[in-house]
Amino acid sequence: MKKFVLSMLAFLVIAPFFVSAQDMLKQAVPVDPAIRTGKLDNGMTYFIRHNEEPKERVSFYMIQNVGALLENDNQNGLAHFLEHMAFNGTEHYPGKGFLDYLEKNGVAFGRNINAYTAFNETVYNLSDVPATREGLIDSCLLVLNDWSNYLLLTEEEIDLERGVISEEWRTRRNASFRMRSQWFPVVFEGSKWAERDIIGDLDIIKNFEPETLRSFYHDWYRTDLQAIAIVGDIDVDQVEAKVKELFSKIPAVENPQPRPQFEIPEHDETKFVLATDEEATNSSISIYIKHKATPREDKNIGYLREDYIVTLLNQMSGERISELLQKGNPPFISGGVQVGGFVRGYDAAFISATANPNKEDEGLKAIYTEAQRIVRHGFTEGELNRAKVNLLTSMESAYKQRDKISNDQYVSGIQNYFLEGEPLTDAEFDWQFGQAILETITLADVNKMATDMFVDKNRVIVITGPNSDVKHLTQDEAFAILAEVENSTIDPYEDTAEAASLVEGELRGAEVVSTKKLEDLDAVEWKLSNNATVVFKHADYEKDEVSLRAYSPGGNSLLGTDDLQAATMLPQFIGSFGVGDFDAIALRKVLTGKTASVATSLGDVTEGFNGGSTPKDFETMMQLLYLQFNNPRFDEEAYEALKSRYVAYLQNMANNPQKIMSDSMSLIATGYNERTKLMSATMFDEITFAQMEELYQDRFKDVGDFTFFIVGNIDEEVAKEMAVKYIGSLKDLPGEEKWVDHKVRMPDGITEKKIEVPLQTEKGTVYILIRKELGYSPVSNVELNVLKAILQLRYTEEVREKEGGTYGVGVGSSSNQYPYERKTLQINFDTDPEKADHLKSIIFREIEKIVADGPTQEDLDKVILNLKKERAQAKEHNNYWMNALYNKYYHGFNPDAEENFDEILDGLTTEQIQKFTKEFYTDADVVDVVFLPKKAE
Known part of the structure; x- marks a missing residue:
């Protein structure tokens, strides 16, 4: 492979002197030479690779x-139904057999065991x-064997x-899904994509004959359409031998049906579709220009x-749109002019904008003008x-x-290689080839890509948005706007170059007045003479x-x-200045x-900063920190531009049931x-x-109140030098601040409510909060x-599984120390409104069973076992150690x-969990809310 790369590099240099580079x-x-691949006699393909992450x-x-x-x-929805059935009984693992077995070995359903249908x-x-x-490993191979x-x-x-x-059908029926069912038949007119939505027809889901599902399984789950991929900390030779032994026994289907490739009919005329929904929150304009993929x-x-070339094009167009949104009164909330994959066999050029309310005409004209500016000039x-330099930087980091x-x-x-023939390269090739090929890409190459992709054939205009109190574009109006832009004079983009240092002049810095080794975390703490605390870990x-x-x-x-309203929005705005x-x-x-x-971050009881860089750009990050603290910028034009976008975005959010x-x-x-708040x-x-600004x-004025953490792949002396120079040059003010407890609490006792919400799909949503003032400690x-x-189990x-009452119950938890010590469980799920009360009773019943009998x-x-496994994996990442340092200082x-952690887990008993649950749940404050569809008046 390395010889190939070298020859590639050499060829790109000498090709102009000998032959066309087309060869x-x-x-x-x-x-990727590290991937072992082969095809068994029955047609099944396998891929095996050794890897140690994690x-x-x-x-x-x-x-x-x-x-x-x-x-x-008559099978509409059964491909997805069959996916579910793969977790409900196989030859070697009846019922939930393999789920139970794998969970006992630290492999969690949902997180580690999953599937998707497309x-x-x-x-x-x-x-x-x-x-x-x-x-x-043998058991997992057997599961794959059974799935096949x-x-x-x-x-x-x-x-x-x-x-x-x-219930999954019910959960997924939101405004976006319903509008998609309106515009898909136009964008994909004459193709199978116009007829399917993956989740399927509810009447078929409820009533199909089992033999219909079995027929789909027999026809399509077959070895010539299957691949297994095994990647991890394994012996490739041993696993390959196991694969050949086990999977070769699966019989190939006799006289298999040809696997069709699905086409989308071409069309010269531009099509138009308007899709609306009561729950839609914004008006969006999209132009899809379909192209046959390679x-x-x-x-x-x-x-x-x-x-x-496509990557460079998208980077540059994205920068232009970002600039447009920073100035004056932006003509749309967000937008893009991009090229990319669409559906299998097809790419597309995408021109899109989220319009300001009742200004779809302005949004379409503005975003289409930007697309035409690229095409013409x-x-x-x-x-x-700049795009090449940024792309090289990201490639080098990868x-x-x-x-x-x-x-x-x-x-x-x-997966992409097997299904669509996408290149399957390794990191060495990507880096060497990327450097070489970028040298060959010219401005003419990128501009030609734009003119080839942004054409008027196979073009569809899609407008989506609310279906009440909003003025939407008609087909004639949309077509007239395109014609107006195409016939107008459009000036070229004016580029302005910037070449300046972030920080000019010498900084006074500070002295390190004390150094303390943190042996338990292999880190070091420096106290600076301006009272800032800096903690570093390599x-x-x-x-x-x-x-x-x-x-x-x-x-x-x-x-x-x-x-408080201004404080809530401050971190979003300061980043745009x-x-x-x-x-x-x-x-x-x-x-x-x-x-x-x-x-910048500004929370209930702390303010702070979060940053990231590569080792070579560490000083640049420290300069940004210094400027953000010492010389922040407040740009009123940028403020007004972002404010207008927020106001426009939020104007129709009252229609969104999730926001309600x-x-x-x-x-x-x-x-x-x-x-x-x-x-x-109206918040603005x-x-x-x-x-x-105030x-x-x-x-963000007193560095002496701040504790800074630096974690990463730099030398300690470099970290110290940069901390002294940049953090040490920030100002310290007299006095110390502490958060204030404003006594914001959940209502005492049990608060139970049923609230009607305008919904287009009959759906009940249950939200339960259980909170108790309990001490913050490692054990609890x-x-x-x-x-x-x-409880998730x-x-x-x-x-x-037993009730079939929901697609899934979400369970979350939080332990908080400030401004008062408390613990919270959050539980939520969607269901049939008629079942909400019954299923809610099961939620409480399961907690009460643990109180009475323990788990x-x-x-x-x-x-x-799963918590230990996740912990071991997390330790192999820098972020784990950043969190450990932060928690040591913040939580003590x-x-x-x-x-x-480990010793606590090792000592846990069912009796201990029972005792904790009883302490937590008894006399806890509970908010129990069921949201139901608003009844017609």
């Missing part, structure tokens, strides 16, 4: 070249399986699953080169050079962190990454009620080729406290630009996490210490 571009792309883990995938487009009309494929996965457990050809598909399990999928057999070196050399490519990422590439799990985090006590709690002497547009140009960012529910829960859960279009009536200056925090995970079994030992063992204990 080289027609060469096949080399496959260590001692392995992922197993079954990739089926089978999806919803292969269904007959139009053209169905993919199953068993991810992050412990590779060292005796017999577990040995599903039981019993009538009993089919009937049980009808309810689950009916055939599988032509996905060669030339195809890879075109992919780089192309890009500039300056734009291309190469440096090639040892952090996860098992599932590798399988994603394998970590190279991610080779090309340095992270920054900082906090100071206070946050919104030190602000009056009248300032730029920094120092550079507005946001100039700053992006100054940072060309650099990977460095710093963002979320806002209702926020108000109820805080007892309608005056400090509970909701996002709305309470905010001014001057107020936002709040920032108040919250672990106990709450274990309880949450046990119980609800999956009782509410989803089962089996459930406890499953949860403990080291969460990485054995006694604060």
Whole structure:
């Protein structure tokens, strides 16, 4: 492979002197040499690769070249139904046999065991399986084997699953889904895509004969359409031998039906469709221009080169749209002019904008003008050079962190290779080839790509939005706007170059007045003479990454009620202002080729910063931190531009049932406290630009109150030098701040409500909050996490599987120390409104059973094993150590210490969880809300 790369590099240099480069571009792309691949006699393909991210883990995938487009009309929805059935009984694992077995080995359903169905494929996965457990690899191979050809598909399990999928159908019926069902038939007119939506027809789901499902399974789940992919910390030779032995026994289907390729009819005329819905929140304009994709057999070196051209085009167009949105009164809320994949066999050029309310005409005219500006005048050399530098920077970072490519990422590439013939390269090739090929890409190449893709053939205009109190474009109006733009004079884009340093002049810096080793976390603390605290840990799990985090006590709690709306929006706005002497547009140009960012955060009890960079751009990140603290920029034009976009975005959010529910829960859960602020279009009536600047200056002024954490792959001396120079040059003010407890609490006792919400789909949504004032400690925090995970198991079994009452119950938990110590469980699910009360009773029943009898030992063992597995994987990443340092300072204990996690888990008993649950649940405050469809008047 390396010889190929070298020859490629040499060829690209000397080709102009000898032959056309076309010969080289027609060469096949080399496959990652570390991937062992083959095809069995029965037609099944296999891919096996050794990888150690994460260590001692392995992922197993079954990739089926089978999806919803292969269904007959009486099977509409059964490709997806069949996916569900793969978890409900196989020859070697009847019922939920393999789920139970794998969960006992630390492989969790949903998180590690899952699948999805699409139009053209169905993919199953068993991810992050412990590779060292005796017999577990063999068992996972047997599961894949059964998925291929040995599903039981019993009538009993089919009937049980009808309810689950009916509830999934209900959950997915939102405004976007309903509008898609209106515009799909136009965009895909004359093709199978216009007839299928994957989830299927509810009447068929509820009533199909089991033999109809079995027929689909027999016809399409077959070895010539299947591939297995196994990637992880394994012996490739041993696994390949097991694969050949086991999977070769699966018989090939005799006289198989040809697997069709689905075409979309071409059309010269531009089509138009308006799709509306009561619950839609914004008007969107999209222009889809469909193109036949490169055939599988032509996905060669030339195809890879075109992919780089597309990437550059999209980067440059994205920068132009970003600039447009920073200035004056933006003509739309968001927009894009892009090229990319569409559906299998097709690419597309996309022109899209989210319009300001009742201004779809302005939005369409503005975004189409930008597309035409690109088509007529192309890009500039300056734009291309910046895009190339930025792309090289991201490629270099990916190469440096090639040892952090996860098992599932590798399988994603394998999947695209098997299903669509996408190149399956390795990191070495990508880096070497990318550098070489970018040198060959000219401005003419990118501009030609734009003119080839943004044409008027196979074009469809799609308008989506609310169906009341909104003026939508008609077909005639939309066509007239396109014609007006096409016949107008459009000036070329004017590029302005920026070449300046972020920080000019010498900084005074500070002295390190004390140094303390943190032996338990292999880190060091420096106290600076300006009273700032800096904590550093060298970590190279991610080779090309340095992270920054900082906090100071206070946050919104030190602000009056009248300032809370502005404080809520401040972090979003400050990022759009730029920094120092550079507005946001100039700053992006100054940072060309650099990977460095710093963002502001402002929470209830703290304010702070979060940043990231590569090791080589660490000083740039520290300069951004210095400027964000010492010389923040406040740009009123940028403020007004972003404000107008927010107001437009929020104007129709009152139609969104999810926002209605979320806002209702926020108000109820805080007892309608005056400090509970909701996002709305009118919120900006309470905010001014001057107020936002004043709040920032108040919250981010005293470095002596801040603790800074730096974690990443840089030397300690470099970190110290940069901290002294940049953090040390920030100002310290007298006094210390502390957060204030405003006594915002959940209502005492049980608060039970039923609230009617305008809904287009008959759906009940249950939200339950359970909160208790309990101490914040390592033991109680672990106990709450274990309880949450046990309840997730119980609800999956009782509410989803036995009752068929919901697609899934969401269970979350939180342990908080400030401003008062408390623990919270959050539980929510969608269901048939008629079943809401019954299913809600099961939610409480399962908690009460643990209070009365404790959890089962089996459930406890499953949860403990999975928590340990996740912890071991997390330790192999820099972010784990950043969180450990942060928690040590913020919460007062080291969460990485054995006694604060592993020893607690090892000592847990069912009696201990029972005791904790009783303490937590008894006399807890409960908010119990059911949202129901509003009855017709």
